[in-house]
Amino acid sequence: MSEQTAIEQEIAQLIVDTLNLEDISAAEIAPQEPLFGEGLGLDSIDALELALAISGKYGFQLKAEDENNKAIFATLRSLASHIEKNRV
Amino acid sequence: MGQPPAADSSPVVASDLLRRPLFYHADSVRSGSDLLLDMLKVSAHLGPYEHIINDCADRYFFTVLLLAAASSGKISLLPASHTETAIDALSSRYRNTALVTDNADNTGRDTIQISKIIATDNPPQQSAADIPRLADSQVIAIAFTSGSTGEPQAHPRTWRWAMQEAKAAGSALGLDKNRPKRIVCTTPPQHMYGFVSSIFIPLALGQASYRGRPFFPEEIREALSESGRHSLLVTTPTQIRACVRSQAKLPRAGLILSSAAPLDRSLAEQAEKLYLTQVVEFYGSTETGAIALRRPTLESAWKCFAGIRVKPVHGELQVHAGYLPAPARVHDQVEIIDERHFLLLGRSADLIKIGGKRESLARLNSILLAMEGVEDGAFVFTEASGEQEPRLAALVVAPGLPVKAIQSHLRKAMDAVFLPRPLKKVEALPRTAAGKLTRKALLALLKS
Structure with a gap:
């Protein structure tokens, strides 16, 4: 299991705070585990909540770019790298 | 031509829609005749199967497949989600199923890639006089909701039901064949709300539907900008809330329609103010389809679409419509004002x-x-x-x-x-x- 980078830590905290995941700590979100479905069990309402929080914090509007938000929302790592590329 | 067509059937694509744009995205449109030709290409690949799992996210592909299956006498199964679990559940419950998809990542046994067929097959020889017809009573699709026992409940839709519900719903929205509008829908076509508003309103009333499924506020903004003024945004309280909270700058829509969950009045007010348009709401259920409309900022009573009557049964709503196989019950507590108007009091607690x-x-x-x-x-x-x-x-x-x-x-x-x-x-x-x-x-x- 790889460790969270600084930006991953920051986004893991944002996920936990935004989505009310009281039973999990930011450090427990493994960077390469799926955020949705079998992994953390997030759903489409969470994706909208996160998009809102991300645009508030990083100043850009999130787009899925593919049908099931698969690529970007796949893991903490993919989300973090998308945010790093697009933040303003 | 041989025998005159039976009165209790109608063409899969009405002849006056052949030159009309019915689906569009970015820079391309698909007309009724494109739909017809692609439908014939796809039909040729469905031969050995009885049930077709329609996993297409693109609304044009979804419709091509739905009509191809129906005109070959097959039933389309509409999975409640694109997940493997939802799809596997259908293929083990129904006999002889094929999964037809526009997701290139899906490659299993009995999986058919629809975009490949449409792009590479030669167009069939077909004249407008030979448009396939569907019987009113034919079951064209089955939708699923979770049942209280665990096994999802199956909800069959006949051709007549889908077309008549769309006509009634579209007319209630002020849509008509002579003044086509563009429809942007955020709900998947496999869900009955998306099925009626983004697939059947175009087929029944000649409107044009955006092929994609915008999800985030930014995607809704882009889809509306591609669609021009006066388009209709078909969405849910969840997405309206996300747009309002992010103060998304949406192009002005002709109308915003909400359904799938109750829309609270204050949210409707904020959306009307921010987007300078009317927000209206459909009431419905998978058992009955959409049946009534209201504008939450102005009224609390629901008004039934033309041809629909409601009656109270033990405080719940019983719905009568010509296209329903039998009167249908909705498990919501209601107060009936008259046979065309009612108030919603709350959902059954469970x-x-x-x-x-x-x-x-x-x-x-x-x-x-x-x-x-x-x-x-x-x-x-x-x-x-x-x-x-x-x-x-x-x-x-x-x-x-x-x-x-x-x-x-x-x-x-x-x-x-x-x-x-x-x-x-x-x-x-x-x-x-x-x-x-x-x-x-x-x-x-x-x-x-």
């Missing part, structure tokens, strides 16, 4: 709806209680309020179990939208002397 999906609290509780080490437990529904999406929370008595273990048990047994946020461990549930739990007591314990 049934909850999140993200357009319906579930029974009793069933969720039984999943929780079935876990070894769980001594007592209950789900509690926290309703939508202002900025808050409706969600479930759970209170659990399980001294020996970590919260994570309970969460992962639940994750395997239910759709992610029903997972409790939060799941809180407590020493005991606030049961009354009679062993009952009230929502109020559960909410109080949750907050403490």
Whole structure:
């Protein structure tokens, strides 16, 4: 299991705070585990909540770019790298 | 031509729609005749199968496939989600199924890639006089909702039902064949709300539907900008809330339609103010289809579409419509004003709806209680309020179990939208002397 980078830590905290995941700590979100479905069990309402929080914090509007938000929302790592590329 | 067509059937694509744009995105449109030709190409590949699982996300591909299957006498199954679990459940429940998809990642046995067929097959020889017809009574599709027993409930749709419901719903929105509008829909076509508004309103009333499924506010903004003024945004309270909260700058829509969950009045007011347009709401259920409309900022009573009548049965709503196989019941508490108007008083306490999906609290509780080490437990529904999406929370008595273990048990047994946020461990549930739990007591314990 790889460790969270600084930006991953920051986004893991944002996920936990935004989505009310009281039973999990930011450090427990493994960077390469799926955020949705079998992994953390997030759903489409969470994706909208996160998009809102991300645009508030990083100043850009999130787009899925593919049908099931698969690529970007796949893991903490993919989300973090998308945010790093697009933040303003 | 041989025999005159039977009166109780109609063409898959009405002849006056052959030159009309019915689907579009970015820079391309698909007309009724494109639809017809592509439908014939796809039909040729469905031969050996009885049931077609329609997994297409693109609304044009979805419609091509739906009509191809129906005109070859096959039934389309509409999975409640694109997940492997939802699709596997259908292929093991129904005989002889093919999965037809526009997702290039899906490559299994009996999986057909629709975009490949449409792009590479030669167009069939076809003249407009030979447009296939469908019998009114033919079941063209089956939609699924979760049932109280665990097995999803199947809801068949006949050709007539789909077309007539769309006509009634579209007319209630002021749509008509002579003044076509563009429709941007955020709900998948496999869901009955998306099915009627983004697939059948175009087929029944010659409107044009945006092929994609915008999801985030930014995507809705882009889709509306591609669609021009006066287009119709078909969406849900969840997405309206996301747009309003992010203050998304949407191009002016002709109308915003909301359904799939109750829209609270203050949210409707904010959306009307921010987007300078009317927000209207459909009432319906998978059992009845959409049946009534209201504008929540102006009225609380629902007005039935033309041809629909409602009656009270034990305080619940019974719906009569010519296209329903039998009068249908909705498990909502209502007050009937007259046979075309009613007020909604509330949902039956056991049934909850999140993200357009319906579930029974009793069933969720039984999943929780079935876990070894769980001594007592209950789900509690926290309703939508202002900025808050409706969600479930759970209170659990399980001294020996970590919260994570309970969460992962639940994750395997239910759709992610029903997972409790939060799941809180407590020493005991606030049961009354009679062993009952009230929502109020559960909410109080949750907050403490």
